[in-house]
Amino acid sequence: MNRLLLMLLAVSMGALLPVQAALNSRLARATDGPVVAAFASFIVGSLTLLIIALAAGMRLSSIPEAVRTQPPSVWLGGVIGACYVGSVTLLTPRLGVALTFGLLIAGQLLLSVLFDHFGLFGLPIQRLSPGRIAGVLLLLIGVVLIRRF
DSSP, rough: HHHHHHHHHHHHHHHHHHHHHHHHHHHHHTTTHHHHHHHHHHHHHHHHHHHHHHHHTOOTTTHHHHHHHHHHHGHHHHHHHHHHHHHHHHHHHHHHHHHHHHHHHHHHEEEEEEEEHHGGGOOOOOOOHHHHHHHHHHHHHHHHHHHOO
């Protein structure tokens, strides 16, 4: 896939995250709170992924094979996803969408530049540069401005 299309997909999916947060926050008010709302969201998301996988002819039988061959740490992505969705559902009505996502993005970028710099988890190394550091600092300044004003 063309790099520009991949970048547009990333921006589009990023733009949907505040929508998800707002919907899950509303669901939390209608259910027994953020954890139940996040659980319901994961059920719908899991069913959506199942339909997509089956429609694309993907082998679900590859999952037990992965369970046997991969270290337990690879399954932490699901735990992180659950914590993320639950936290966003909890934080959004309390901090507001802009501050919640400003802080989330700040945390993501801080860790992302470290992952890139050190090539963690086998990722390709992309060294820290003055431009990357400036970009992260500008984002942090943006979060402060969002919080302050």
